[in-house]
Amino acid sequence: TSARVTLDRDFTIGDVPRRLFGSFVEHMGRCVYTGIYEPGHPTANESGFRTDVLDLVREMGPTVVRYPGGNFVSGYNWEDGVGPVEKRPRRLDGAWHTLETNEFGLHEFMDWSRQANVEVMQAINLGTRGVDAARELVEYANHPGGTYLSDLRRENGAEEPFDIKLWCLGNELDGPWQIGHKTPTEYGRLAKEAAKAMRYVDPTIELVAVGSSNSGMPTFGEWEHTVLTHVYDEVDYISLHAYYQEHDDDASSFLASALDMDHFIESVISTADAVRARGRHKKHINLSFDEWNVWYQRGKDTEDQEHRVKESGWREHPRLIEDEYTMTDAVVVGTFLNSLLRHGDRVHIANQAQLVNVIAPIRSEENGPAWRQAIFWPFARMAAVAKGRILRPAVASDRVETARYGDADIVDVSATWDEENSRVALFLANRSLDDAAGVEVALRGFRAERIVRAEILEAPDGADRHVSNTADAERVRLQELSGVATSETGITLTLPALSWAVVEVD
Numbered sequence: 248t249s250a251r252v253t254l255d256r257d258f259t260i261g262d263v264p265r266r267l268f269g270s271f272v273e274h275m276g277r278c279v280y281t282g283i284y285e286p287g288h289p290t291a292n293e294s295g296f297r298t299d300v301l302d303l304v305r306e307m308g309p310t311v312v313r314y315p316g317g318n319f320v321s322g323y324n325w326e327d328g329v330g331p332v333e334k335r336p337r338r339l340d341g342a343w344h345t346l347e348t349n350e351f352g353l354h355e356f357m358d359w360s361r362q363a364n365v366e367v368m369q370a371i372n373l374g375t376r377g378v379d380a381a382r383e384l385v386e387y388a389n390h391p392g393g394t395y396l397s398d399l400r401r402e403n404g405a406e407e408p409f410d411i412k413l414w415c416l417g418n419e420l421d422g423p424w425q426i427g428h429k430t431p432t433e434y435g436r437l438a439k440e441a442a443k444a445m446r447y448v449d450p451t452i453e454l455v456a457v458g459s460s461n462s463g464m465p466t467f468g469e470w471e472h473t474v475l476t477h478v479y480d481e482v483d484y485i486s487l488h489a490y491y492q493e494h495d496d497d498a499s500s501f502l503a504s505a506l507d508m509d510h511f512i513e514s515v516i517s518t519a520d521a522v523r524a525r526g527r528h529k530k531h532i533n534l535s536f537d538e539w540n541v542w543y544q545r546g547k548d549t550e551d552q553e554h555r556v557k558e559s560g561w562r563e564h565p566r567l568i569e570d571e572y573t574m575t576d577a578v579v580v581g582t583f584l585n586s587l588l589r590h591g592d593r594v595h596i597a598n599q600a601q602l603v604n605v606i607a608p609i610r611s612e613e614n615g616p617a618w619r620q621a622i623f624w625p626f627a628r629m630a631a632v633a634k635g636r637i638l639r640p641a642v643a644s645d646r647v648e649t650a651r652y653g654d655a656d657i658v659d660v661s662a663t664w665d666e667e668n669s670r671v672a673l674f675l676a677n678r679s680l681d682d683a684a685g686v687e688v689a690l691r692g693f694r695a696e697r698i699v700r701a702e703i704l705e706a707p708d709g710a711d712r713h714v715s716n717t718a719d720a721e722r723v724r725l726q727e728l729s730g731v732a733t734s735e736t737g738i739t740l741t742l743p744a745l746s747w748a749v750v751e752v753d
């Protein structure tokens with residue numbers, strides 16, 4: 248198998264939006280409680296945050312973290328999570344059939360985000376609540392002082408405003424499962440009025456309108472069109488969510504899932520631009536892919552799990568969707584990141600869902616260890632290395648035929664040019680289950696004098712594509728990629744079967 252990649256210094260599509268490397272913390276399962284927050288844990292700091300988890304988060308390097316949901320936010324009262332902890336109400340969270348203690352809320356998340364060095368992306372409840380709660384939360388969070396709500400924040404310990412710039416106008420309100428599910432017209436009108444009132448309080452905020460929960464929704468397309476027709480002037484972004492999994496042992500199709508992500512992104516861009524044309528608008532609406540990942544929604548198993556959760560009554564932080572990721576999943580995640588980066592001219596925000604324990608790159612056990620899942624690596628390296636300009640690679644790769652997504656390039660690529668440090672970075676996946684791929688990279692307008700980094704993620708000797716990491720064994724980890732050669736005109740390298748690689752030259 249072989250592929251030829253051409254990178255030209257003049258073929259760029261824009262700057263790398265650093266918010267592309269976002270993540271998501273929802274009050275769901277064990278993401279917050281016993282994930283990022285566990286006051287009794289041996290590594291907990293004075294804020295009750297697990298420092299073993301914090302260290303892994305910093306290593307992984309998300310730039311922005313969406314909070315507090317997810318389905319959870321559509322039934323959440325933000326006021327429950329502020330003020331003296333002992334006075335906070337215990338509530339039933341209907342979305343995940345969970346007992347929410349509210350021990351962790353907005354102030355705790357702001358504190359955690361500072362320690363994790365991430366920007367906050369705050370979602371508001373447009374399921375059970377509306378315009379009033381939305382504008383009040385902006386006032387509480389962002390107004391300096393001298394009003395009832397901003398002074399309440401100060402009394403609650405935060406003298407300075409939180410200054411949250413990025414806000415989601417609800418979550419998945421197109422989904423019948425969502426608390427407060429709406430028609431596109433109902434949502435479009437509500438989002439417009441909420442946006443207006445929030446901006447009256449703080450005109451500097453950026454707003455994300457809810458798009459489709461996935462591209463298979465019966466209302467997909469119609470939803471975006473109607474919603475954007477209502478809110479075009481008031482918002483900056485429209486959201487996309489997508490989760491993928493392997494079906495029927497068809498790994499080839501699964502490995503080509505990013506083709507569906509490409510198609511989804513391009514469809515939403517077209518729809519947003521059609522509304523722009525029709526409404527004679529000047530600005531563009533950009534995309535916020537604020538939930539994406541591999542998630543094994545096992546149908547019957549999921550129903551059984553939901554049943555068990557309900558049978559076992561209302562519990563605090565039950566174990567929910569703690570998927571264990573394999574080498575195959577890691578390659579697929581690498582191709583999702585490539586798809587997002589290649590569309591970085593319009594996808595300005597993306598959040599892998601979620602950060603800890605719940606379909607997450609980081610796992611932790613209560614009173615126990617924390618560890619990196621296989622999917623941790625492509626994210627961590629791309630977040631660290633993808634800087635500067637996004638290059639538009641010309642790729643001529645051997646192809647693989649897949650049942651679900653048609654023909655796909657076997658070698659999948661994205662690339663960046665960090666002019667400041669004169670560095671070119673390539674992120675490559677080999678989708679072939681059996682064959683190594685020889686890759687020739689032609690560089691035009693760059694010189695590759697030195698290999699700064701060449702790392703490979705592949706199944707270790709003796710393991711198959713289902714290999715995963717556990718608390719005791721980190722079997723899937725980056726290794727040095729040997730055999731990378733540079734010349735005046737380019738780079739040559741070999742990708743082992745089913746692998747993901749990062750190569751950086753200057």
Ligand code: AHR
Pocket residue numbers: 273275316317318319418419460538600601
């Ligand atoms: O990330 C898990 C759930 O998936 C989120 O709560 C919801 O928004 C989506 O359906």
